Amino acid sequence: MARTTTTKRQILDAALELAATKGITGTTMDEVAERAGVAKGSLYYNFSSKDLLFEALLKERVGALAESLRRAKGERRGQEAIEALVAELLDVIAANSALAKLMAAEIFRTDRAWQETLFALRHEALAVFAEAIAEASGPADAGDADASTAAAGLRASAVFGAVLLAGLEWLVFEPERDRAEVAAAILATLRPA
């Protein structure tokens, strides 16, 4: 992000705000230029099309999310890792509900120009959860070991979905709660690792 110029930054931020309310399809380049306070020429100089603009935005934000999740996990394992990841993802959602809404809307679209980029980044973000889950359910885990280890990807999606939807529920409908309460409610629904 160090290399992002001020103009680029203003454009990307404006695009995110607009898309969170109106959707990507409903957002026009004219509106982005206006909201960012830049001339249209300057907008097109930085991003030659709406597709390229939103690809850059999602790349930047989902990439940053994957990185911050990886940092939050660090050397943690098992339940401690899951708790750190839940807290970090909630922080990201709280700091940027526009991004959270956009992710919920975009991660399963299959008709976007930037689909492959997003899939790769999405996979990277989920991989941190999958890793924590796989580490937790080692050979010691009897019972449903088949389902739990082979399906680490599905389980990572389940945990990610739990945090994403509860986090949005919090921000949109129950903003009076504090983050610790929300994290506790989410962890109360998850099986301890």
Next chain:
Amino acid sequence: MARTTTTKRQILDAALELAATKGITGTTMDEVAERAGVAKGSLYYNFSSKDLLFEALLKERVGALAESLRRAKGERRGQEAIEALVAELLDVIAANSALAKLMAAEIFRTDRAWQETLFALRHEALAVFAEAIAEASGPADAGDADASTAAAGLRASAVFGAVLLAGLEWLVFEPERDRAEVAAAILATLRPA
């Protein structure tokens, strides 16, 4: 749904298919008429605007989801109720991934004409999960009783989000798995009630 005429049915189905790929904003009334195979006059006779069409669609589908969840829960309580709800929601998602994608994209939008209708229905669907969770964590539940009973709404969102995202992950990225495997992976991430 018994009162829905054939033309209405064709229009609603076409609108859902289009919106799942292109988003609601990206879908035009012209495209709906073409995909449904009805004249534009007939489309507008049945739904005088795109907003009214999508409000009717979401009302019908989210309403049907709430009803089918309520039926699946029936007299079940605790873990049995949660398992029945997870299975039912997975069935709905598998039968209609277009609806699941649309729900993920729409449930937190706050700029839609049909917002209040959708919020009410969304609440109805989540209430069935919240009920099962609240029943399960009775006064017997010590430890984090505060978080778990007071926050039944957040916990319901978490469970719903877990099933929705893992369900979409399954359909979009791992369609070779069978439903039982997916249900097992989801239940392996949830704390038994």
